[in-house]
Amino acid sequence: AKCFLHYTVYLAKTGEEIFTTLGEDKAPVEIISEEEIAGSKGLMMGIYSMKKRERCALYVSSKYAYGEKGNFSFPSVPPNTDLVYSVLLVGFLKPKEEKPRSEMLFEERLAAAQRRREWGKEKLDASIYWEAFVYFTMGLSYLEEDMLFQLEDKDRKKADKIRHPLLLYASSSMARLKKHGRALKLALQVTFEDPSNGKAWYRVAKAYRFKGVTDSALKAIEKAKRREPDNGAIQEEYEKIKEEKAKLYLAEKTMYTGIFNKTNSKKGDAKEKKGEASDQAKSEGKDKKKKKGFTHWLRKSFGGKSSEKTAYTKFESKMNES
Numbered sequence: 115a116k117c118f119l120h121y122t123v124y125l126a127k128t129g130e131e132i133f134t135t136l137g138e139d140k141a142p143v144e145i146i147s148e149e150e151i152a153g154s155k156g157l158m159m160g161i162y163s164m165k166k167r168e169r170c171a172l173y174v175s176s177k178y179a180y181g182e183k184g185n186f187s188f189p190s191v192p193p194n195t196d197l198v199y200s201v202l203l204v205g206f207l208k209p210k211e212e213k214p215r216s217e218m219l220f221e222e223r224l225a226a227a228q229r230r231r232e233w234g235k236e237k238l239d240a241s242i243y244w245e246a247f248v249y250f251t252m253g254l255s256y257l258e259e260d261m262l263f264q265l266e267d268k269d270r271k272k273a274d275k276i277r278h279p280l281l282l283y284a285s286s287s288m289a290r291l292k293k294h295g296r297a298l299k300l301a302l303q304v305t306f307e308d309p310s311n312g313k314a315w316y317r318v319a320k321a322y323r324f325k326g327v328t329d330s331a332l333k334a335i336e337k338a339k340r341r342e343p344d345n346g347a348i349q350e351e352y353e354k355i356k357e358e359k360a361k362l363y364l365a366e367k368t369m370y371t372g373i374f375n376k377t378n379s380k381k382g383d384a385k386e387k388k389g390e391a392s393d394q395a396k397s398e399g400k401d402k403k404k405k406k407g408f409t410h411w412l413r414k415s416f417g418g419k420s421s422e423k424t425a426y427t428k429f430e431s432k433m434n435e436s
Contacts, residue, residue, distance in 0.1 A: 312341035
């Protein structure tokens, strides 16, 4: 049987991870026999007893892994080392139902990719979004970049006719899982390769809206509208983006108005305090001026060259006599 799986390998003694097939946008590994992966005899024995979509941990003794010699290339495994495999069996095909990928001709690869696209759509319609994404990435793995570069234009168009929908379905799966960054990346890949694709621009716009980048979302949805002016979903998304943009504008306006009013209030308070300080200074100046004038008259009338204190004493005496 051809098995589709993800797995991670650990050293049983230390728990150190030495290999994994998991990763962003990575398709499951497709295995037919233990000869395809070095040291996988124990892994294959475990897989053959598993059910579809089952997860399990397989403890594999060194005898059924890399044995007495170990493995000194990647992954590095010391001699006589037991391993633990964490396995997810995504699915499988019956024996001889499908050739190994390495033996497939171009048309057979297209058929295999299309088959996985249909499996993914079934999962997407059933709202099983992660499994849908897995099938779409499996389909894409049959149309990898190395092969596409070698194709003539006619065959490249055939490949993209299946590949681009796979990318957009994968983007849709990620969006429903609220992984909008990955959804955006997948949709943008289609717009780079086919700028006339309205559905791709729609997916880009939707991802940007969920990320809160409304300016980019608006530009993308306008491109989608130009390419598919009668598409109701695109028009609906356009209205949502305009609404989000209006809300954002209002929120920013309210925020900046509050900051502006607060700044003006502070300026007004500072100006008022400055005015009060100025009035106080003027009042003190007048008092000083009055005091200076009285002192001058006092010394001139009663003190002559005497001190201010002596002159004031004479003034008080004069007032008492009166």
